Amino acid sequence: MISDDQILTACQQWVEQFIVQHSICPFARPVVESQQLGYKLISATDTEQSLIEVMGQIQQLQVNEEPETLLMILPAWQNDFNGFLNVLDIANVLLDEHDLKSTFQLASFHPEYLFEGEPEQDCSHYTNRSPWPMIHIIRQQSISNALKSFANPERIPERNIDLMNQLGKAHLKTQLEQLQGLKTDEQ
16 A cells, blocks of 8 residues: 555655756756655545645645645546546636635646646656656745746746756656655566
8 A cells, every 4th residue: 555655755856866956947956855645545536636735735725825835736646647637627626716816826647647738758748757747736826926036937848858868768757656655666
């Protein structure tokens, strides 16, 4: 059985050893170093309950200044990328319906992440591949503040794709598999 601690450890190590180390998100390092990145394991196993928990976390962030940003880990969607995307799409609709699009933004990560229109074997997918499915709740104000001190933010995706190609699929796959290996010794 995979423990919640193993899942959290894998996600934290992915953030530190991949996202921060490779500057995939150049704004992540200060948030991680100041311990303003929260992690929340969501135990829901269906769409409705997942959405209730996602929206509940967004409501918590509305009334609390900390953490600055939150990674919600949704293990039930580990083997269902399309189901995970459905949860994400509905969550975005709910943000819009509750007039929260100007307050929060959602980003997504999944072990099977695929960018629409990109070849399945493309290295670019690894910018959003994580050991466990995650929805990142980001405060829009945080993005605005970070962008003030960052030159050419529009180049971030292109830079990340170039980096993924330099690192190569074999390296990226191995790194992700090593983090996933934290899940259980039986794999």
